[in-house]
Amino acid sequence: MLILGIRIRWRVLDQGTFFCPSCGGDRKYAHKQAKRWFTLFFVPLVPLNAVGDTYECHSCHRTFNERVLHTPTTSDLASRLQWAMRLSVCSMVLDDDPHHQPSRQAAIAAVRSTGATHYSETHLDADLRAIDLTQLSAAAEHLADDFEPAGKEHYLLTSGRVALASGRLSPTNHATLEQLGRSIGLTPAHVHGVLHQLIAEAAPHPLG
Ligand SMILES: [Zn+2]
Structure with a gap:
């Protein structure tokens, strides 16, 4: 029996420094993108569409949308x-x-x-x-x-x-x-x- 499915995987596109609104200071971030994958036996096989981008603070791990980059460090x-x-x-x-x-x-x-x-x-x-x-x-x-x-x-x-x-x-x-x-x-x-x-x-x- 084939087990087919869809899974979301996150990938780091780039990293940088931003002003984290939660920490209240300059922090490193990871710019991540979520993509849907078609899976077979739980193994991701075919990438489908991207479902969203997020910016995650390395210190507090909170995530923000790209508007967070508009605030200068x-x-x-x-x-x-x-x-x-x-x-x-x-x-x-x-x-x-x-x-x-x-x-x-x-x-x-x-x-x-x-x-x-x-x-x-x-x-x-x-x-x-x-x-x-x-x-x-x-x-x-x-x-x-x-x-x-x-x-x-x-x-x-x-x-x-x-x-x-x-x-x-x-x-x-x-x-x-x-x-x-x-x-x-x-x-x-x-x-x-x-x-x-x-x-x-x-x-x-x-x-x-
Ligand atoms: Zn933070």
Whole structure:
């Protein structure tokens, strides 16, 4: 007697890293596809149609549909923020004397605050020599969709404080920050508020 049947088998198509909504962090996933197989004596013989794809987290083993890949990973967000910060601090420092120590230290601290803890004087020098500042607006626009207003404000304020480390907020840096605020997707009122705060920080504090 022949025993015929249909069985579903899962196959791993590829693997990668995603932001697992269940774990709340970056995790490895396996992209699996289910296929119906025609079986004979319980042995799969003929592949039939695919019945669905799923993305399984290696850590919690929960499965998700492909929309889960639309959420950027934490490391992707961090590297985008680091790139945008390297560009903005170089833009601020290059507007004045690039050897001015307080400006350089503020620039290094700003980039390190994005998680690039290895960023050093050597890295800053390399960036000041070679970085392409025409990419600044695009880098900021690339943060617009995935960062909350508080994160955008922090980015703008941190960049502005690098400019202030030279002792003043120059008209060029003021204009660059205004443009950056627009590129990153803050409202004009919000940008105005951040610039107002920076100008207040730049003003000499009354004694007492
Ligand atoms: Zn997980």
